[in-house]
Amino acid sequence: MSSQTIQIAIADDHPLITEGLQKLLEAAPGMEIAGCFGSGRECLEFLQSSHADILLLDIALPDTSGLDLCRDIRNISPATRILALSNHAERSMILQMLQQGASGYLLKNVAADELIRCIREAHEGLLTFSKAVREIMAKPSATELREMPQLTRREKEILLLIADGKTTTDIAAMLHLSPLTVETHRKNLLQKFGSPNVASMIRLAVQQGLIQA
Template structure:
């Protein structure tokens, strides 16, 4: 286990110097944790991790130069043994789950207490998936999508939903399924109503979350 090492190499990636300074002060007297570096951009850290060993990184997913979610995935590819602990202001359940899907070992909000941060660091190093208290509460609450349930779709609606997600136009769907464009538009409107969304982008997003496409 990483937590059994004599010295744990830790890095901080956050574009707010005040956050970095606060974490540095918090970790200053932790003898088994050594801050290997602090970085205000994703590219700086990627360059660093290519040549240096990092056991755990505290990663803000809102960075000026990189998408934090993509960065999390890239870190795990470059250094599979590095634990990624997201430290963020974003409290949306979907973002938390996406971070985990991209390889994060845990997720904390920036209002977490110092004790929570230290606990989460040790749990992540011990191989656990870890969260601050507030994140645990967010995950435990069912999402609006889960409460709403999965809409019951006809076979034709499922076909059209798949074609819409493939980027096929109304005319293209009509040709492919031997339907009139008006019929396809009617099915499209019915899908929007069943999923309780206002546009195709939202329709596809919800359908993906529910595993329908």
């Protein structure tokens, strides 16, 4: 076995996908299948005692989420580069996987030559995406396009306290305001953010850097 051979593990609970990937990659020069696993537990057990250069990781395994598994693998096998393989095309999921340490993200409709390119790029230490994912990442989300709301000093104060879990009564006492005034500010904040509820408003405020997560 050449020292240049890329050892690849596959974690996916769909046998047809696993078998297809295995045949494709075994036929590619310089690639070898180290193991195939149908659950996160099996994958972790393998990586605790064996090595894989690249892990093709389905982010929707039956026993764990891809986000949790990615984090666990980064702890037990930091040298393994993880390529998320998914049907989920949401920009937020792609970003979350990258935040957990994935080296790339591919949609399951990826072409064979793209898959091989991405594996080689990840093996070289590059961040890599399939063509469809690059297009998703190139388009700003609705949140990023939305203009940041202009808040008064008082609204910023109240936003921070709401994010801190304070009730209307708490905020009224802390800022020496009437509960009715605080409720009016709360409604104005929801309107400015265009949010249906407080949880959505806080999420937008974090994304726009108005408050810290």
